[in-house]
Amino acid sequence: MIAYLPLMLRAAGTTLWLSWLAMLIGAFGGTLLALVHMQRIAPFRWLAIAYMEFFRSVPILIVMFFAYYGVPLVLGLDLSPFAAATLALALHASATMSEVVRAGIGSVGHGQWEAAQAAGFTWLQTMRHIIAPQALRVVLPPSIGVFITTLKESSLASIIGYIELTRTGLLVRDSTGGGFAPLLALGVLYFLINYAISQIGAALERRFQTGSRIETVGAMA
Secondary structure (H helix, E strand, C coil), rough: CCCCCHHHHHHHHHHHHHHHHHHHHHHHHHHHHHHCCCCCHHHHHHHHHHHHHHHCCCHHHHHHHHHHHHHHHHHHCCCCCCHHHHHHHHHHHHHHHHHHHHHHCCCCCCHHHHHHHCCCCHHEEEEEEHHHHHHHHHHHHHHHHHHHHHHHHHHHHHHHHHHHHHHHHHHHHCCCCCCCCCHHHHHHHHHHHHHHHHHHHHHHHHHHHHHHHHHHHHHHH
16 A cells, blocks of 8 residues: 555545636636526526526436536537536536525625615625625635535546546555555545645634634724
């Protein structure tokens, strides 16, 4: 296992890159979905709700198969295993992130919107300078959970031929004649990665909370 450790560490980096890229796309898409969901135009809102409910209900494995085998048939695009896995994970993450972002925006009091409107702020200025900084404190903790879930779901990318951490561990197990050690190493690596992510998220959350208290004290002074 020591000889194969560098290989598994490189595979862990591949898994992190895949998960981070999918989460980045999912966060952007989820924010757009949340904003559409909050609009008063009924058809757009219904489409956003249908998207969210569909991808939150369908297992990620089915989405992986659709992205790899279905997209070439429907759209004529030949996706690589990496592109298909990224697309599937991003679709799943965006559906979850849309609810997270919507809850964060909804946590900001309606009086904040009215005050910004009275001050002559545009909708974009209100979102950027008033709503988004406050919503971010609410959005951050569950976003870390979505990222960890996305990282764990990336282990299914091996089903469509993408070589990530789980697939690498199974290949190492086959090359070493089986045994429990490669699976144990996989479990330890996933634990270390996810624990590090959760600790980084907790540190960011504490920093935001500290900044919020400083702003509050400054406003009272």
